[in-house]
Amino acid sequence: MPDLRELYQEVILEHSKAPRNYREMATANHRAEGYNPLCGDHFTVYLDLEGDSIRDVSFQGSGCAISKASASLMTQSVKGKTRAEAARLFDQFHKLVTGQSPANGNRAELGKLAVFSGVSEFPVRIKCATLAWHTLHASLEGKQGTVSTE
């Protein structure tokens, strides 16, 4: 049986209560909206891209603890990274939360994001954990329209 504490780890709870980089960014040159209407999770991700690198990233919106903490930790993880590095991190994060990441694999690269490993035991919550990331991805790609993981 999956353990609740594996899902709701302290780091996740703490970030959901006090999200980092939680602000509108006036200087953003990219932004995208993520919305899961069934859940009601709704975020905007703001990006300040300088050439190929993410000079600044922030988000705002509302959602469950998992989606909010994921957005918060994501902004910390990708700040200062290049597009390619962010894309690689997203790929690893996605593998982690969908249970495709071996426990002894490259989790070191994920850093704090490893706290989301418990999500894979709760399949209906994967969409919560990945919403901000898909939104970031759309923002980086300059895609139009609202992103959803439902």
Add this chain to the structure above:
Amino acid sequence: MTTAAKRLPREFRPADVRDAGADIDVQKVRRDFPILRQRVRGRTLVYLDNAATSQKPQVVIDAIRQYYERDNANIHRGVHFLSEHATEEHEAARRTVQGFLNAADASEIIFVRGATEAINLVAQTYARTNVHAGDEVLITAMEHHSNIVPWQILCEEKGARLRVAPISDSGELLLEDFEKLLGPRTKIVAVTHVSNALGTINPVQLMIEMAHRWNIPVLIDGAQAVPHLKVDVQALDCDFYAFSGHKVYGPTGIGVLYGKSALLDAMPPYQGGGDMISSVTFEKTIYNKVPYKFEAGTPHVAGAIGLGAAIEYVNGLGIDNIAAHEHELLAYATDIVSAIPGIRLIGTAKEKAGVLSFLLDNIHPHDIGTILDQEGIAIRTGHHCAQPVMQRFGIAATARASFALYNTREEVDALVEGIQKVREVFA
């Protein structure tokens, strides 16, 4: 009793139910529902998502199984034994529904897929004929999407206007505003009997009287009402009444539209096909009489028979006994849940049925749902297909516990313990 139920072997009959007397012996009743015996996530299942769908008693499961094992045939067209018999059972189920709603005639009962299809049927036949550019359709601010979107589609097509009667902070319809919205342009009123997100019971009889003063027909969405309270369509004098079988202990994929004969007779058909015609040539088709005019194609025979068995089961317990049991349970749940620090109830109307929608501090309902699920407690979280209701209260979602005849005080206690667990996790 339907023919199907009469032919059930003795051990399949709801004997417990018939012996139940004036009150519901909930422990006895629970034994009629095989699904409730299981454990989920290592815990005894506490099923509090009845407004989404109810569980099925053994008599319903058996009626469906027996139909396929013994009686299956196409209906209304065969001369052979099975076809004749299946037709008889299907029509017996229609008469059971007629009695359940106290409709004047069995031909006023149309079998559809569910309340959603029933509303779409009225929107696409009666309303499509009678609503024109500049006309208005009146609904309320507490409708399920199924009683909003069909009217939006119609209004868009016709250039008509959808009007919405507002609700109060407690989730009650503002009756004076509703009355003011009625007028010569209003061509149909469509309102829910009981709100799925708030539990509010609307004063539909009064609303129907108000609309009838303007000669406006009224459709009642009874999906959340028929499992919980006595519905008498003649006493209400409603023009249409819609409900789904699966919320009243019957199978999915079957539901009912009641309509007054005079209205149904004058309405164009819904879908074209077999069964809904009297004769077809390439030059002209003569439509069948009601209700068959609205039942194109081979119907969900097993579903209708299953629904008949479900209604017999409810009748056996007595809808008033069910209502009393659920009312007591809701009052108990309201008391002890609202005493939990950080709880905010959404939907606090004086007249309520079956539903307890709540928020807990700033904890998102999905987190509440996941933690309760680990305790074996099934509730619904989200917008409950009633996004305008959520917008009215300025929220994205709620957690919703909803009750049925087999729920117990112990299950409400388990819910409270589960909510305490949520508080601990998020402390």
